[in-house]
Amino acid sequence: MFLIQMAKSKVMLELPDGMIEIGKELKLKCKSLQDIPPHKSRQWRGGEDNKLLCYDGVTIDSQKYKEEIKSSTAYELTVENVTENDLQCPYACRIGFDIDQKFLNVNKENFIHMPDRNATNISYEQQNGTFRLSFELQKVYPKPFCMVISNGASRNFTVTDEVKSRVLLNVTYGLESDEPLHKCLEPITIKCLIGKRTHTITTEDTFGCKNFNAKFTVVEIR
Numbered sequence: 001m002f003l004i005q006m007a008k009s010k011v012m013l014e015l016p017d018g019m020i021e022i023g024k025e026l027k028l029k030c031k032s033l034q035d036i037p038p039h040k041s042r043q044w045r046g047g048e049d050n051k052l053l054c055y056d057g058v059t060i061d062s063q064k065y066k067e068e069i070k071s072s073t074a075y076e077l078t079v080e081n082v083t084e085n086d087l088q089c090p091y092a093c094r095i096g097f098d099i100d101q102k103f104l105n106v107n108k109e110n111f112i113h114m115p116d117r118n119a120t121n122i123s124y125e126q127q128n129g130t131f132r133l134s135f136e137l138q139k140v141y142p143k144p145f146c147m148v149i150s151n152g153a154s155r156n157f158t159v160t161d162e163v164k165s166r167v168l169l170n171v172t173y174g175l176e177s178d179e180p181l182h183k184c185l186e187p188i189t190i191k192c193l194i195g196k197r198t199h200t201i202t203t204e205d206t207f208g209c210k211n212f213n214a215k216f217t218v219v220e221i222r
Helices: none
Strands: 011-014 026-032 042-046 051-055 065-071 074-079 089-095 098-104 122-127 130-140 145-150 153-156 158-164 169-177 189-194 197-202 216-218
Touching: 011 089, 011 098, 026 042, 026 089, 042 065, 051 065, 130 189, 145 169, 153 169
Parallel strands: none
Antiparallel strands: 011 026, 026 074, 042 051, 042 089, 065 074, 089 098, 122 130, 122 216, 130 169, 145 153, 145 189, 158 169, 189 197
16 A cells, blocks of 8 residues: 655745735745755746746836845845735745745735725605615625615615626625605615625705705715
8 A cells, every 4th residue: 555645845935824915915924844045946837827927026017016035034025006906816936946825815804995985876756755875886806795885774675786806896786665765854874794894975065955866976075
């Protein structure tokens, strides 16, 4: 009987353990069980196309990637100005012939992206006795849970459409009611829970209580 033993890699890739945010930096660390000999090459691969990013400290884009030797057994790659293309993809570090590869998976525990406050369209209308309120949040993660504060009570929105790019979401919400969703002469306030953060949308217009039968769209928010 023959036993085949898999060789244990002498290097270990460490992915970020904190929150990842688009536009900020991302740090990957490579550790060796032994001191790294000067004659052994160091390599980084990864990203959307799983391509070579860095070889012995020379990167394919000095504005995007930077390698730093941290100790005799560890070195680090910094990815500047993180975009969607830097996420949901494999990364690997290599020392000589030893390599370790891991997949950078984003989820609600390690990644958040808040929507642009100036890019939220709100539509509020009354038709045949029914009040309809809808809006869209663009480029957001994770999927928000949204409600409107109406006459002191909260009403939950329903997701009516959802489009996903590589990571980020465009989510459309809607709510119908037989009663007005606004309080007389006050703006509409919508609150969305995105991960552990709260995103508040308040219309700059206020709405009357009588003869409310026009359809309009509110673009400006604060």
